[in-house]
Amino acid sequence: MEVNDNDTILEQVTQNEYKYGFYTDIESDMAPRGLSEETVRFISAKKDEPEWMLEFRLKAFRHWITMKEPEWAHIQYPKIDYQDIIYYSAPKRKKELSSLDEVDPELIDTFNKLGISLEEQKHLSGVAVDAVIDSVSVKTTFQDTLSKHGVIFCSFSEAVREYPELVKKYMGSVVPYTDNYFAALNSAVFSDGSFCFIPNGVRCPLELSTYFRINAANTGQFERTLIVAEAGSYVSYMEGCTAPMRDENQLHAAIVEIIAMDDAEVKYSTVQNWYPGNKEGKGGVYNFVTKRGLCKGKRSKISWTQVETGSAITWKYPSCVLMGDNSVGEFYSVAVTNNHQQADTGSKMIHIGKNTRSTIISKGISAGQSNNSYRGLVKILSGAVNSRNFSQCDSLLLGSKCGAHTFPYIETKNESSIVEHEATTSKISEDQLFYCNQRGIDTEKAIGLIVNGYAKEVLNKLPMEFAVEAQKLLSITLEGSVG
Amino acid sequence: MSDHLTQQILDLDELLIHQFKENKELISAFDIPKVSALREKHIKDFVEKGFPDSSQENWRFTEVESILDQSFIHDLQPLLSNNNIEELFRCEVHNFDTEIISLLNGWYQGDDGSMHTSPEGVVYGSLRTAMKTYPELVDKYYGEIAHCMNNSFVSLNTAMVQDGVFIYVPDGVTFSKTLQIIKIIDRNENVFIQNRNLIILGRNSQLNLMHCDDSINHSTSLVNTVTEIFVGENAHFELYKLQNLNDMSGLINSTFIKQEANSTIKTNTLTFNCGMIRNNIEVALDGNGAHADVFGLYLMDKKQHVDNQIRILHNQPHCTSNELFKGILDDEASAVFNGYIYVARDAQKTNAYQNNNNIQLKPHATIHTMPFLEIYADDVKCSHGATIGQLDQEAMFYLRSRGISKANARLLLLYAFSADIIKHISIEALKTRIDDMVKKRLRGELSICEKCVLHCGSPEKEYHFEIDMSKI
Numbered sequence: 001m002e003v004n005d006n007d008t009i010l011e012q013v014t015q016n017e018y019k020y021g022f023y024t025d026i027e028s029d030m031a032p033r034g035l036s037e038e039t040v041r042f043i044s045a046k047k048d049e050p051e052w053m054l055e056f057r058l059k060a061f062r063h064w065i066t067m068k069e070p071e072w073a074h075i076q077y078p079k080i081d082y083q084d085i086i087y088y089s090a091p092k093r094k095k096e097l098s099s100l101d102e103v104d105p106e107l108i109d110t111f112n113k114l115g116i117s118l119e120e121q122k123h124l125s126g127v128a129v130d131a132v133i134d135s136v137s138v139k140t141t142f143q144d145t146l147s148k149h150g151v152i153f154c155s156f157s158e159a160v161r162e163y164p165e166l167v168k169k170y171m172g173s174v175v176p177y178t179d180n181y182f183a184a185l186n187s188a189v190f191s192d193g194s195f196c197f198i199p200n201g202v203r204c205p206l207e208l209s210t211y212f213r214i215n216a217a218n219t220g221q222f223e224r225t226l227i228v229a230e231a232g233s234y235v236s237y238m239e240g241c242t243a244p245m246r247d248e249n250q251l252h253a254a255i256v257e258i259i260a261m262d263d264a265e266v267k268y269s270t271v272q273n274w275y276p277g278n279k280e281g282k283g284g285v286y287n288f289v290t291k292r293g294l295c296k297g298k299r300s301k302i303s304w305t306q307v308e309t310g311s312a313i314t315w316k317y318p319s320c321v322l323m324g325d326n327s328v329g330e331f332y333s334v335a336v337t338n339n340h341q342q343a344d345t346g347s348k349m350i351h352i353g354k355n356t357r358s359t360i361i362s363k364g365i366s367a368g369q370s371n372n373s374y375r376g377l378v379k380i381l382s383g384a385v386n387s388r389n390f391s392q393c394d395s396l397l398l399g400s401k402c403g404a405h406t407f408p409y410i411e412t413k414n415e416s417s418i419v420e421h422e423a424t425t426s427k428i429s430e431d432q433l434f435y436c437n438q439r440g441i442d443t444e445k446a447i448g449l450i451v452n453g454y455a456k457e458v459l460n461k462l463p464m465e466f467a468v469e470a471q472k473l474l475s476i477t478l479e480g481s482v483g
Numbered sequence: 484m485s486d487h488l489t490q491q492i493l494d495l496d497e498l499l500i501h502q503f504k505e506n507k508e509l510i511s512a513f514d515i516p517k518v519s520a521l522r523e524k525h526i527k528d529f530v531e532k533g534f535p536d537s538s539q540e541n542w543r544f545t546e547v548e549s550i551l552d553q554s555f556i557h558d559l560q561p562l563l564s565n566n567n568i569e570e571l572f573r574c575e576v577h578n579f580d581t582e583i584i585s586l587l588n589g590w591y592q593g594d595d596g597s598m599h600t601s602p603e604g605v606v607y608g609s610l611r612t613a614m615k616t617y618p619e620l621v622d623k624y625y626g627e628i629a630h631c632m633n634n635s636f637v638s639l640n641t642a643m644v645q646d647g648v649f650i651y652v653p654d655g656v657t658f659s660k661t662l663q664i665i666k667i668i669d670r671n672e673n674v675f676i677q678n679r680n681l682i683i684l685g686r687n688s689q690l691n692l693m694h695c696d697d698s699i700n701h702s703t704s705l706v707n708t709v710t711e712i713f714v715g716e717n718a719h720f721e722l723y724k725l726q727n728l729n730d731m732s733g734l735i736n737s738t739f740i741k742q743e744a745n746s747t748i749k750t751n752t753l754t755f756n757c758g759m760i761r762n763n764i765e766v767a768l769d770g771n772g773a774h775a776d777v778f779g780l781y782l783m784d785k786k787q788h789v790d791n792q793i794r795i796l797h798n799q800p801h802c803t804s805n806e807l808f809k810g811i812l813d814d815e816a817s818a819v820f821n822g823y824i825y826v827a828r829d830a831q832k833t834n835a836y837q838n839n840n841n842i843q844l845k846p847h848a849t850i851h852t853m854p855f856l857e858i859y860a861d862d863v864k865c866s867h868g869a870t871i872g873q874l875d876q877e878a879m880f881y882l883r884s885r886g887i888s889k890a891n892a893r894l895l896l897l898y899a900f901s902a903d904i905i906k907h908i909s910i911e912a913l914k915t916r917i918d919d920m921v922k923k924r925l926r927g928e929l930s931i932c933e934k935c936v937l938h939c940g941s942p943e944k945e946y947h948f949e950i951d952m953s954k955i
Contacts, residue, residue, distance in 0.1 A: 072540065074857075382846060397861035401828070406856040410869055415843040418872040425858050425865040 031088035037061060040188050043088045047157050047192075050164065060177035060187030067181045073344040074373040074405055075313050077286065085251055087189040087222070151204050151235075152197040156224050159195035166197060170228050174257040174294045174321070182253040182288040182315075186222045190255070193224035198233035198264070207463050209238040223254040229264035231297060236267040238466050250275075252311075253288045262297030262324065267305070269462050271470050274310035281340025281369075284312025291318040292348075295327035295356075303330040304347065305461045307470040312341055317375065319348035322356035322384070329358040332458040334470075337370035337402070346376035346393070346407075351384035351417070362393035363455050366402040373405040378419055380412040387417040395425040396454055398447075495551050495675075496533045496639075500526065502557060503643055509559050510645060513611040515618045521626045525641035532635040541633040544819045544851045545761055545790040550705055550733040555675035559645065561590035562670075581663040581693065582607075584648055588668055589676035589706070591646050598649075605658045605690070606651040610679055613649035620651060624683055628739040629711050634763060636735045640677045640709040647679035647708075650692070654685035654715070661691040661910060668698040668706070668732070680710040684718040686743075691910060695725045696734055696757075703731040703758075710736075716743040716770065721909065722750040728757040730785055737763040744770030744799075751908060752779040753917060754789050755924050765794040768802040768830075779808040780904040782924050783816035790819040795837075797830040797863075806837040809904055811897055811925075812848035819851045824865060826858040833860060837867035842874065842900060897925050 031042050040061050044054040069080070146153050152163065159167050177187035198204050229235055239256075252274070258266050268291075277284025287310075293302035304318040320329030331347035349358035358378065366372035374393040395404035406423045428450055436446035452459075452471070462470050503510065503526055511519045534551055535542040582599075584607060585592040591609035598608035598616050606617070614621050631638040648664055668674065684690055698704055706728075714720045720740075728734060734757050740748060752762055766775045781789045795804045810818050820839045841850045854867040874896050882892035901921050908914040 395856075395858070397858070397863075400831070400861045402861065403857070403859040405858060406854075406867070408854060408869070410850070410852045410871065412843060412850050412871045413847075415846050415848060415873055419870065420872075421852075421854065421867075421869040423854075423856065423867050425856055425863065427861040427863070 034083040064184035075342040150199040156193040183290040190222040190224040196227040200230045201232040204235040207236045225256040227258045231262040256291040258293035260300035265301040270306040277312040287311040289316040298324040301328040305332045308335040314343040325353040332461045333362045334455040336365045337372045338367040341370040344373045348377040351380040351387040360391035364395040367398040371403040375407040377409045382413040391421040393423045525638040529638040580660045610647040644677040644679040650682045652688040657689040663693040668704045673703040678708040682712040686715040689719045691721045693723045698728040705733040712740045714746040724752045726754045733759040742773040745772045749776040754781040767796045775804045777806045781810040784813035794823045797826040803834040815847040817849040821853040823855045828859045831862040833863040835865045839869045
């Protein structure tokens with residue numbers, strides 16, 4: 001096969017424009033630019049928060065100003081001016097909405113362009129969508145079905161109002177505001193997010209889903225998600241993100257906390273497709289996310305699945321703290337970077353309880369001039385006897401100007417545990433391409449086929465509804481090459 | 484003259500800087516201009532950075548403070564010793580033909596101001612003499628590849644070092660014997676030693692080098708060695724590092740290797756005993772088609788600590804590297820492994836492999852392993868693996884079911900685990916000896932009281948397992 005042919009196709013494949021770049025013109029209610037105690041108070045006041053919430057924010061803010069931005073990640077970006085960001089922007093609402101018809105038609109249109117029309121979702125897929133546009137939860141569906149089972153699924157601000165005891169008890173218990181720079185920032189200025197509580201023994205009847213979108217220019221999005229699964233419960237939670245095309249970099253610093261009690265299982269799936277910047281590396285979202293799950297109870301299980309295709313910069317390490325005996329942590333990830341995208345992502349598995357098990361499967365695909373790093377930690381403490389970890393992180397390189405890196409950290413402090421790590425880095429096999437060509441599959445399609453097969457192990461872990469979207473996203477990255 | 488660095492008012496780094504400023508002329512008495520200039524540059528760097536501490540990423544798991552907090556003597560001139568190093572030390576590996584270079588407490592022994600030349604034409608001697616007799620070679624190579632990135636011990640060494648070994652293998656020369664550097668520390672006070680080695684292999688040349696670090700008493704020593712090795716086109720170089728110091732001692736070993744096209748190297752770092760060991764090995768594959776084998780074995784117990792930092796830089800296309808480190812950790816020992824493979828943008832057709840396997844025998848042993856890959860070229864094959872585990876219970880059961888005692892079965896399995904490294908030793912006599920040493924070490928019989936790692940017990944007696952192989 002002609003090398004040039006390959007190169008051209010690879011080029012085409014990896015230089016696609018972002019398909020979801022549009023901007024919904026909704027009037028925003030904004031906080032003044034910059035960050036100070038006043039901003040924090042403004043946000044808190046805007047949201048009618050109780051005193052304890054404001055206290056929490058202020059504590060976090062005071063801690064944040066003493067911290068330094070972390071520099072250890074394998075990413076490069078111009079210094080962020082935290083005083084040049086608008087920390088709160090909410091679509092203006094005239095009154096409470098009671099039905100879909102009252103939702104801003106432009107907003108509905110936005111969702112339609114994304115292919116996730118609320119009605120469609122509601123009727124066809126049986127998914128409850130808590131749609132978040134620029135920080136305020138606009139519409140929550142299937143509230144009734146869920147409340148029948150005692151499941152609480154609402155926006156974070158609603159939870160602060162309606163279930164203050166639960167929020168007080170669990171907020172910051174997995175990711176304290178002192179955790180890291182971006183977690184402190186989020187704790188100080190978070191705008192909204194989702195709260196989910198599954199009571200004892202309940203198997204959540206629906207797959208819960210939230211679509212986040214970053215909208216108005218120059219607004220940082222600071223989401224906060226809290227999922228509490230009581231003993232013996234089960235929930236599958238899906239988070240999907242797309243952001244419209246914007247020239248200036250947008251900052252996103254979210255926190256996701258999950259708590260799983262005895263025998264509970266939480267499955268958390270993410271498809272992230274934020275604006276990655278243009279071909280020259282201009283614009284794009286900075287995504288600094290702290291996600292952590294605490295397997296607090298015995299035999300509890302937390303599973304993270306992520307498909308990362310967007311954002312100019314991704315800094316994200318969904319983690320599991322395996323505290324309960326026999327608890328299980330899983331991490332499945334596909335991260336695709338192209339053009340000038342940079343991703344530094346991976347997982348942390350902290351084994352504390354006895355007989356804890358964890359699995360990490362990470363597939364990195366880098367194209368264009370992007371850099372894709374896996375960074376992970378497996379830590380087995382001395383009390384975690386008979387623990388087991390298996391990690392596999394593979395990287396696929398498309399094009400000669402990209403980089404693929406692997407930085408695993410493995411620490412064990414007892415003699416009865418087994419940890420295994422393996423990783424490979426290679427380019428698309430010429431043999432495989434040749435085989436496909438020889439069977440009459442053109443190179444474009446062959447690349448798509450191989451990449452999809454490569455990521456299959458992870459895509460299979462996604463819930464049905466998401467798997468379709470994830471494959472769609474992969475095919476956008478590999479435009480025209482997926483059969 | 485020896486400067487007592489025992490005042491408790493100043494920290495060790497400040498004392499050393501003070502000592503450097505006070506004794507600049509003495510320290511640089513034998514220097515060529517380049518070496519003096521480097522001293523100035525690096526002392527500045529050291530003043531700025533001081534000793535590394537655990538807040539630095541590369542030193543997170545290796546705690547040097549507890550060693551550095553002790554008081555040390557840093558000699559600026561060799562002590563006149565009555566001990567003849569030949570008496571202190573005799574190498575008794577059978578059928579092992581070596582030329583010995585000895586350093587006692589960091590000072591080259593038998594330096595008569597001239598270099599030795601072997602019949603083949605290999606030149607070796609002390610670095611300070613080399614600066615006089617081969618100034619152009621030292622000027623060309625000295626300090627060219629040793630850098631102090633993340634390691635201010637290299638700065639300190641470059642600033643303060645006064646002695647070391649110089650080896651030059653001219654183009655086309657093969658050294659038939661093995662050259663052996665023996666470093667003995669025998670002082671009753673705590674000593675801090677800086678050593679610098681410069682090894683140059685010309686085109687098509689070949690050299691086997693053995694580098695033994697030993698201590699023969701029980702006082703604390705801290706050795707900071709920097710070795711620069713230049714391997715010319717098509718040359719072949721083998722390095723065996725044996726580390727067997729007492730439990731109090733610290734060893735900071737920084738080895739930099741630069742390979743030209745089609746050259747091959749093999750390094751084997753065998754760590755048997757030492758309080759704290761840090762091995763920095765950096766191999767730069769700077770020529771097309773070069774190949775590097777980097778192996779290591781560490782058998783640690785008590786509260787010992789070993790830290791292997793291995794960087795393989797694939798700077799040119801068509802290079803291959805193979806890295807394997809294995810370790811057995813007993814008691815409360817701790818081990819760090821940080822492998823780092825870097826593939827530069829145009830280093831296509833690279834094939835790099837990296838593996839680290841550990842066996843943890845006791846609940847309080849700690850292992851940190853970080854096998855890193857950083858790859859900027861697409862037509863490459865890079866893989867790495869790391870495992871931490873215990874003895875295979877099924878294998879254990881198999882052996883026990885054949886009537887082999889638990890202790891023997893354990894020994895046999897541990898030995899089999901280590902054999903993966905030992906088998907790569909290409910000098911037969913040395914392999915047999917190391918093999919015995921590993922067996923002894925695994926039985927807990929190898930002690931540093933015996934003068935040398937190669938001088939452990941009677942060489943006639945071979946070590947066998949008390950196992951009736953017919954049962955297996």
